[in-house]
Amino acid sequence: MSVNFLIKSGIITFFFSCIFNSAIVAQQLDENLQIQSEPKAVVNYKTSPQINPLISQVNELAGGNDELTERVIFQIRQTKNTAIRRIVLDNEFETLSEELKKDAIKQSEVVEIINRLKK
Missing domain, CATH: 1.20.5 (Single alpha-helices involved in coiled-coils or other helix-helix interfaces)
Known part of the structure; x- marks a missing residue:
């Protein structure tokens, strides 16, 4: 080669x-x-995250307006006990024990806050 x-x-x-x-x-x-x-x-959730029942109830009363819902929740936290967990009808609120009343707010109070914040 x-x-x-x-x-x-x-x-x-x-x-x-x-x-x-x-x-x-x-x-x-x-x-x-x-x-x-x-x-x-x-x-990492073991169970699916759930929305706070109070927020859900306020959002329903606020007509699904998320911004208004946030403002109402903020107002409730500022003026009421921060442990409030649910909204109850006015007549139902009167039948609650004093201990349960600490965790609840009347629906009429929430509607009043919503109407005041809408203005």
Whole structure:
């Protein structure tokens, strides 16, 4: 075999080797990028989160207006006991024990706050 043939075959082998290795490296980089860029969601709830019943009741009375609901809740927290958990009808409120009254607010009071804040 001639020296030229050996040199040419060596260059060709080297060239194909470089292309092959480059393709493998590029494929590995692409796979690594795909693995790193895949979106991941982590949910830690054992039960689904539930809305506070007071907020739900106020939102219903406020006609589904979230901004008004926030303002009403803020007003209730400022003027009443922060442990208020529910809204009750006025006649039902009167039948509650003193202990249960601490956790409740009359519906008429909430409606009054809503009307005052709407103005």
